[in-house]
Amino acid sequence: MSAKRILLEKAKLHYILPLAAFSLLTRALSDVVHAPLYLDATGTFAASTLLGPYHGALTGLLSGIFLTAYYQAYVLMTPLLAILGLIMGYLCKRGANWILIGAFISALFYQLSWLSVYTAVFGVWSYFGSYLTSRGGYGLLADAFTSIFIASLLVEGMRRAQGALRTARMRAAAILAAVSIIILATPVVAVLEVSSEEEFKGSFPRDANYVFVCTRMDLVWLPMWRKGTNYYYYPHDRFDRASPGYQVWIGMYWIQGYVPLSVETVAMFAIWDQNAWLRLHGCPAPYTTIAIVENITDITFKGHRAKLMYGSLYTRSDVGPDYEHLRLDGFFIAFYDAERDRTGIIYACATEENFKAYVGELWRMVRLFPLG
Missing domain, CATH: 1.10.1760 (Arp2/3 complex 21 kDa subunit ARPC3)
Known part of the structure:
Protein backbone atom coordinates (compact mmCIF):
# COMPACT_ATOMS: atom_id res chain seq x y z
CA MET A 1 0.00 0.00 0.00
CA GLU A 198 -37.54 9.29 33.49
CA GLU A 199 -39.29 12.53 34.40
CA PHE A 200 -41.15 11.09 37.38
CA LYS A 201 -38.51 8.62 38.56
CA GLY A 202 -37.46 10.76 41.49
CA SER A 203 -41.01 11.88 42.29
CA PHE A 204 -42.71 8.52 42.72
CA PRO A 205 -42.96 8.00 46.49
CA ARG A 206 -40.95 5.16 47.98
CA ASP A 207 -42.86 2.84 50.28
CA ALA A 208 -41.15 0.43 52.66
CA ASN A 209 -43.61 -2.31 51.69
CA TYR A 210 -42.95 -2.05 47.95
CA VAL A 211 -40.16 -2.35 45.43
CA PHE A 212 -40.15 0.52 42.92
CA VAL A 213 -38.79 0.08 39.39
CA CYS A 214 -38.43 2.44 36.44
CA THR A 215 -37.58 0.70 33.17
CA ARG A 216 -37.56 1.55 29.50
CA MET A 217 -40.02 -0.49 27.44
CA ASP A 218 -38.97 0.05 23.81
CA LEU A 219 -37.81 -3.55 23.36
CA VAL A 220 -40.87 -5.04 25.08
CA TRP A 221 -43.17 -2.98 22.90
CA LEU A 222 -41.18 -3.45 19.68
CA PRO A 223 -43.88 -5.57 17.93
CA MET A 224 -46.38 -2.81 18.78
CA TRP A 225 -43.91 -0.17 17.54
CA ARG A 226 -44.23 1.98 20.64
CA LYS A 227 -41.65 3.62 22.88
CA GLY A 228 -41.84 4.70 26.49
CA THR A 229 -41.24 3.88 30.13
CA ASN A 230 -42.84 1.72 32.80
CA TYR A 231 -42.96 2.98 36.39
CA TYR A 232 -44.18 0.22 38.67
CA TYR A 233 -44.37 -1.17 42.19
CA TYR A 234 -44.74 -4.66 43.53
CA PRO A 235 -45.01 -5.66 47.20
CA HIS A 236 -42.23 -7.63 48.84
CA ASP A 237 -44.62 -10.55 49.29
CA ARG A 238 -45.79 -10.75 45.64
CA PHE A 239 -43.97 -14.06 45.12
CA ASP A 240 -45.53 -15.68 48.22
CA ARG A 241 -48.70 -17.60 47.34
CA ALA A 242 -50.04 -17.33 50.89
CA SER A 243 -49.72 -13.52 51.04
CA PRO A 244 -52.34 -10.93 50.05
CA GLY A 245 -49.73 -9.20 47.87
CA TYR A 246 -49.28 -12.30 45.70
CA GLN A 247 -49.00 -11.26 42.01
CA VAL A 248 -49.92 -7.64 42.77
CA TRP A 249 -48.93 -5.00 40.19
CA ILE A 250 -49.26 -1.23 40.53
CA GLY A 251 -47.76 1.00 37.87
CA MET A 252 -47.99 3.32 34.89
CA TYR A 253 -46.98 2.98 31.25
CA TRP A 254 -45.70 6.37 30.12
CA ILE A 255 -45.93 6.15 26.33
CA GLN A 256 -44.48 8.54 23.77
CA GLY A 257 -47.18 10.24 21.71
CA TYR A 258 -50.91 9.67 21.55
CA VAL A 259 -52.41 6.22 21.96
CA PRO A 260 -56.16 5.63 21.47
CA LEU A 261 -57.81 5.19 24.86
CA SER A 262 -59.76 2.13 23.75
CA VAL A 263 -60.11 -1.12 25.66
CA GLU A 264 -58.28 -3.06 22.96
CA THR A 265 -55.28 -0.73 22.86
CA VAL A 266 -54.95 -0.41 26.62
CA ALA A 267 -55.21 -4.17 27.02
CA MET A 268 -52.45 -4.81 24.48
CA PHE A 269 -49.88 -2.96 26.59
CA ALA A 270 -50.74 -5.12 29.58
CA ILE A 271 -50.65 -8.31 27.51
CA TRP A 272 -47.23 -7.66 25.95
CA ASP A 273 -45.79 -6.57 29.29
CA GLN A 274 -47.14 -9.51 31.27
CA ASN A 275 -46.05 -12.09 28.69
CA ALA A 276 -42.56 -10.61 28.48
CA TRP A 277 -42.26 -10.65 32.28
CA LEU A 278 -43.36 -14.28 32.47
CA ARG A 279 -40.86 -15.34 29.79
CA LEU A 280 -38.02 -13.56 31.59
CA HIS A 281 -38.98 -15.43 34.78
CA GLY A 282 -38.90 -18.84 33.16
CA CYS A 283 -42.57 -19.52 32.48
CA PRO A 284 -42.54 -22.17 29.72
CA ALA A 285 -45.80 -21.20 28.00
CA PRO A 286 -46.90 -17.71 29.02
CA TYR A 287 -50.23 -16.28 27.96
CA THR A 288 -52.44 -13.36 28.89
CA THR A 289 -56.03 -12.96 27.73
CA ILE A 290 -58.71 -10.50 28.71
CA ALA A 291 -61.57 -12.11 30.64
CA ILE A 292 -63.87 -9.10 30.98
CA VAL A 293 -63.80 -5.30 30.95
CA GLU A 294 -66.64 -3.45 32.65
CA ASN A 295 -67.65 -0.24 34.39
CA ILE A 296 -65.92 2.00 31.83
CA THR A 297 -66.40 5.58 32.99
CA ASP A 298 -65.03 9.05 32.23
CA ILE A 299 -63.21 10.56 35.18
CA THR A 300 -60.79 13.35 36.00
CA PHE A 301 -57.53 12.03 37.42
CA LYS A 302 -54.80 14.41 38.59
CA GLY A 303 -56.21 17.08 36.29
CA HIS A 304 -56.42 14.81 33.24
CA ARG A 305 -59.59 13.66 31.49
CA ALA A 306 -59.31 9.90 31.71
CA LYS A 307 -61.01 6.57 31.15
CA LEU A 308 -61.43 4.29 34.16
CA MET A 309 -61.86 0.61 33.33
CA TYR A 310 -62.33 -2.32 35.68
CA GLY A 311 -61.65 -5.79 34.40
CA SER A 312 -59.99 -9.17 34.68
CA LEU A 313 -57.46 -11.17 32.72
CA TYR A 314 -56.35 -14.78 32.67
CA THR A 315 -52.64 -15.43 32.86
CA ARG A 316 -50.02 -17.42 34.73
CA SER A 317 -47.99 -16.83 37.85
CA ASP A 318 -44.30 -15.95 37.66
CA VAL A 319 -43.56 -18.34 40.53
CA GLY A 320 -42.17 -21.73 39.51
CA PRO A 321 -41.94 -24.57 39.15
CA ASP A 322 -45.62 -24.91 38.21
CA TYR A 323 -46.35 -21.28 37.18
CA GLU A 324 -49.98 -21.76 38.10
CA HIS A 325 -52.86 -20.46 36.01
CA LEU A 326 -54.75 -17.63 37.69
CA ARG A 327 -57.03 -14.66 37.21
CA LEU A 328 -56.00 -11.10 37.98
CA ASP A 329 -58.66 -8.51 38.79
CA GLY A 330 -57.92 -4.81 38.63
CA PHE A 331 -58.41 -1.48 36.91
CA PHE A 332 -56.84 0.81 34.32
CA ILE A 333 -56.81 4.60 34.16
CA ALA A 334 -55.92 5.83 30.67
CA PHE A 335 -55.34 9.46 29.70
CA TYR A 336 -53.48 11.64 27.22
CA ASP A 337 -51.24 14.46 28.45
CA ALA A 338 -51.27 16.93 25.54
CA GLU A 339 -48.70 19.23 27.14
CA ARG A 340 -46.11 16.45 27.30
CA ASP A 341 -47.46 14.54 24.27
CA ARG A 342 -47.60 11.37 26.35
CA THR A 343 -50.23 8.74 26.97
CA GLY A 344 -50.44 7.38 30.49
CA ILE A 345 -51.93 3.99 31.29
CA ILE A 346 -52.15 3.33 35.01
CA TYR A 347 -52.71 -0.26 36.05
CA ALA A 348 -53.33 -1.96 39.38
CA CYS A 349 -54.31 -5.56 40.02
CA ALA A 350 -54.35 -8.45 42.47
CA THR A 351 -55.43 -12.07 42.26
CA GLU A 352 -59.14 -12.82 42.02
CA GLU A 353 -59.11 -14.16 45.59
CA ASN A 354 -57.39 -11.09 47.07
CA PHE A 355 -58.69 -8.21 44.97
CA LYS A 356 -61.65 -7.16 47.13
CA ALA A 357 -59.48 -7.04 50.22
CA TYR A 358 -56.59 -5.31 48.40
CA VAL A 359 -58.43 -2.80 46.18
CA GLY A 360 -58.27 -0.06 48.83
CA GLU A 361 -54.49 -0.43 48.98
CA LEU A 362 -54.26 -0.34 45.18
CA TRP A 363 -56.14 2.95 45.10
CA ARG A 364 -54.05 4.37 47.95
CA MET A 365 -50.87 3.79 45.97
CA VAL A 366 -52.31 5.05 42.68
CA ARG A 367 -53.44 8.30 44.29
CA LEU A 368 -49.81 8.94 45.28
CA PHE A 369 -48.62 8.99 41.65
CA PRO A 370 -46.86 12.35 40.98
CA LEU A 371 -48.96 13.51 38.01
CA GLY A 372 -50.62 16.81 37.32
Missing part, protein backbone atom coordinates in the same frame (compact mmCIF):
# COMPACT_ATOMS: atom_id res chain seq x y z
CA SER A 2 1.39 3.43 -0.98
CA ALA A 3 2.09 6.12 1.57
CA LYS A 4 -0.68 8.25 0.06
CA ARG A 5 -3.15 5.40 0.44
CA ILE A 6 -2.16 4.87 4.07
CA LEU A 7 -2.61 8.57 4.84
CA LEU A 8 -6.02 8.51 3.16
CA GLU A 9 -7.18 5.53 5.23
CA LYS A 10 -5.95 7.18 8.43
CA ALA A 11 -7.76 10.39 7.50
CA LYS A 12 -11.00 8.44 7.16
CA LEU A 13 -10.72 7.34 10.78
CA HIS A 14 -11.36 10.91 11.88
CA TYR A 15 -14.93 10.60 10.59
CA ILE A 16 -15.78 7.52 12.65
CA LEU A 17 -16.29 9.22 16.02
CA PRO A 18 -18.63 12.01 14.82
CA LEU A 19 -20.59 9.64 12.59
CA ALA A 20 -21.03 7.17 15.46
CA ALA A 21 -22.17 10.06 17.64
CA PHE A 22 -24.55 11.10 14.86
CA SER A 23 -26.39 7.77 15.23
CA LEU A 24 -26.96 8.48 18.91
CA LEU A 25 -27.97 12.06 18.13
CA THR A 26 -30.67 11.04 15.65
CA ARG A 27 -31.92 8.30 18.00
CA ALA A 28 -32.23 10.78 20.88
CA LEU A 29 -33.85 13.41 18.65
CA SER A 30 -36.44 10.90 17.45
CA ASP A 31 -37.34 10.29 21.08
CA VAL A 32 -37.41 14.01 21.88
CA VAL A 33 -40.03 14.62 19.18
CA HIS A 34 -41.77 11.28 19.91
CA ALA A 35 -41.28 10.03 16.36
CA PRO A 36 -42.16 6.33 15.96
CA LEU A 37 -38.64 5.57 14.71
CA TYR A 38 -35.29 4.56 16.20
CA LEU A 39 -32.97 6.24 13.63
CA ASP A 40 -30.03 4.50 15.30
CA ALA A 41 -28.09 3.55 12.15
CA THR A 42 -27.81 6.91 10.37
CA GLY A 43 -24.12 7.34 11.10
CA THR A 44 -23.38 3.72 10.23
CA PHE A 45 -25.09 4.07 6.84
CA ALA A 46 -23.28 7.36 6.18
CA ALA A 47 -19.88 5.87 7.04
CA SER A 48 -20.54 2.82 4.87
CA THR A 49 -21.49 4.96 1.87
CA LEU A 50 -18.75 7.54 2.29
CA LEU A 51 -15.83 5.54 3.66
CA GLY A 52 -16.39 1.89 2.76
CA PRO A 53 -17.20 -1.39 4.53
CA TYR A 54 -14.49 -1.51 7.19
CA HIS A 55 -15.02 2.04 8.37
CA GLY A 56 -18.76 1.40 8.24
CA ALA A 57 -18.29 -1.61 10.51
CA LEU A 58 -16.14 0.38 12.94
CA THR A 59 -18.72 3.16 13.00
CA GLY A 60 -21.49 0.63 13.67
CA LEU A 61 -19.47 -0.89 16.51
CA LEU A 62 -18.71 2.46 18.12
CA SER A 63 -22.27 3.74 17.67
CA GLY A 64 -23.52 0.58 19.36
CA ILE A 65 -21.33 1.35 22.36
CA PHE A 66 -22.66 4.91 22.51
CA LEU A 67 -26.25 3.71 22.15
CA THR A 68 -25.79 1.11 24.91
CA ALA A 69 -25.06 3.94 27.33
CA TYR A 70 -28.37 5.47 26.20
CA TYR A 71 -30.45 2.27 26.30
CA GLN A 72 -29.07 -1.06 27.51
CA ALA A 73 -30.85 -3.15 24.86
CA TYR A 74 -28.22 -1.96 22.38
CA VAL A 75 -25.62 -4.19 23.97
CA LEU A 76 -27.10 -6.99 21.86
CA MET A 77 -27.46 -4.82 18.75
CA THR A 78 -23.86 -3.58 18.76
CA PRO A 79 -22.27 -6.46 16.79
CA LEU A 80 -25.23 -6.46 14.41
CA LEU A 81 -24.77 -2.74 13.72
CA ALA A 82 -21.13 -3.48 12.85
CA ILE A 83 -22.21 -6.21 10.42
CA LEU A 84 -24.81 -3.82 8.99
CA GLY A 85 -22.06 -1.30 8.24
CA LEU A 86 -19.98 -4.00 6.60
CA ILE A 87 -22.85 -5.15 4.36
CA MET A 88 -23.89 -1.66 3.29
CA GLY A 89 -20.31 -0.58 2.69
CA TYR A 90 -19.43 -3.66 0.65
CA LEU A 91 -22.45 -3.35 -1.63
CA CYS A 92 -21.99 0.39 -2.15
CA LYS A 93 -18.32 -0.19 -2.97
CA ARG A 94 -19.34 -2.43 -5.87
CA GLY A 95 -20.71 0.51 -7.81
CA ALA A 96 -23.69 2.79 -8.33
CA ASN A 97 -25.89 -0.04 -9.61
CA TRP A 98 -25.53 -1.83 -6.27
CA ILE A 99 -26.46 1.11 -4.03
CA LEU A 100 -30.21 0.55 -4.35
CA ILE A 101 -29.77 -3.20 -3.86
CA GLY A 102 -27.58 -2.46 -0.86
CA ALA A 103 -30.29 -0.25 0.62
CA PHE A 104 -32.91 -3.02 0.38
CA ILE A 105 -30.60 -5.73 1.73
CA SER A 106 -29.40 -3.48 4.56
CA ALA A 107 -32.97 -2.54 5.49
CA LEU A 108 -33.95 -6.20 5.61
CA PHE A 109 -30.89 -7.05 7.72
CA TYR A 110 -31.71 -4.18 10.09
CA GLN A 111 -35.26 -5.49 10.52
CA LEU A 112 -34.09 -9.06 11.10
CA SER A 113 -31.44 -7.86 13.56
CA TRP A 114 -33.87 -6.07 15.87
CA LEU A 115 -36.42 -8.88 15.66
CA SER A 116 -33.68 -11.41 16.44
CA VAL A 117 -32.68 -9.42 19.51
CA TYR A 118 -36.32 -9.35 20.62
CA THR A 119 -36.92 -13.06 20.10
CA ALA A 120 -33.58 -13.99 21.70
CA VAL A 121 -34.26 -11.96 24.84
CA PHE A 122 -37.79 -13.28 25.31
CA GLY A 123 -37.27 -16.77 23.86
CA VAL A 124 -40.06 -16.58 21.29
CA TRP A 125 -38.34 -17.90 18.16
CA SER A 126 -41.45 -19.85 17.20
CA TYR A 127 -43.27 -16.53 16.67
CA PHE A 128 -40.51 -14.93 14.60
CA GLY A 129 -42.49 -15.13 11.35
CA SER A 130 -45.46 -13.30 12.83
CA TYR A 131 -43.23 -10.47 14.04
CA LEU A 132 -42.02 -9.88 10.47
CA THR A 133 -45.53 -8.77 9.52
CA SER A 134 -46.32 -7.00 12.79
CA ARG A 135 -46.55 -3.25 13.09
CA GLY A 136 -43.05 -3.30 14.53
CA GLY A 137 -41.73 -5.42 11.67
CA TYR A 138 -42.95 -2.96 9.05
CA GLY A 139 -41.86 -0.06 11.24
CA LEU A 140 -38.28 -1.34 11.31
CA LEU A 141 -38.18 -1.41 7.51
CA ALA A 142 -39.49 2.16 7.36
CA ASP A 143 -36.94 3.09 10.01
CA ALA A 144 -34.05 1.67 7.97
CA PHE A 145 -35.07 3.42 4.76
CA THR A 146 -35.53 6.71 6.63
CA SER A 147 -32.07 6.32 8.18
CA ILE A 148 -30.56 5.59 4.76
CA PHE A 149 -32.25 8.71 3.37
CA ILE A 150 -30.89 10.86 6.22
CA ALA A 151 -27.44 9.34 5.72
CA SER A 152 -27.55 10.07 1.99
CA LEU A 153 -28.43 13.71 2.70
CA LEU A 154 -25.53 13.92 5.13
CA VAL A 155 -23.08 12.37 2.67
CA GLU A 156 -24.26 14.58 -0.20
CA GLY A 157 -24.01 17.64 2.02
CA MET A 158 -20.44 16.74 2.97
CA ARG A 159 -19.46 16.24 -0.66
CA ARG A 160 -21.04 19.51 -1.76
CA ALA A 161 -19.35 21.35 1.09
CA GLN A 162 -15.97 19.97 0.10
CA GLY A 163 -16.54 21.11 -3.49
CA ALA A 164 -17.72 24.57 -2.48
CA LEU A 165 -14.88 25.27 -0.06
CA ARG A 166 -11.89 26.19 -2.14
CA THR A 167 -8.95 25.81 0.21
CA ALA A 168 -7.85 22.97 2.45
CA ARG A 169 -7.92 25.34 5.42
CA MET A 170 -11.56 26.24 4.79
CA ARG A 171 -12.51 22.58 4.43
CA ALA A 172 -10.68 21.71 7.65
CA ALA A 173 -12.42 24.54 9.50
CA ALA A 174 -15.85 23.45 8.21
CA ILE A 175 -15.22 19.83 9.15
CA LEU A 176 -14.02 20.86 12.62
CA ALA A 177 -17.12 23.01 13.14
CA ALA A 178 -19.49 20.22 12.05
CA VAL A 179 -17.70 17.64 14.18
CA SER A 180 -17.73 19.96 17.19
CA ILE A 181 -21.47 20.57 16.85
CA ILE A 182 -22.22 16.83 16.67
CA ILE A 183 -19.87 15.90 19.52
CA LEU A 184 -21.22 18.64 21.79
CA ALA A 185 -24.89 18.30 20.88
CA THR A 186 -25.12 14.52 21.16
CA PRO A 187 -24.57 14.08 24.93
CA VAL A 188 -26.72 17.13 25.69
CA VAL A 189 -29.68 15.85 23.67
CA ALA A 190 -29.23 12.30 24.99
CA VAL A 191 -29.14 13.41 28.63
CA LEU A 192 -32.17 15.67 28.15
CA GLU A 193 -34.12 12.83 26.55
CA VAL A 194 -33.24 10.36 29.32
CA SER A 195 -34.31 12.98 31.86
CA SER A 196 -37.60 13.43 30.00
CA GLU A 197 -38.15 9.68 29.76
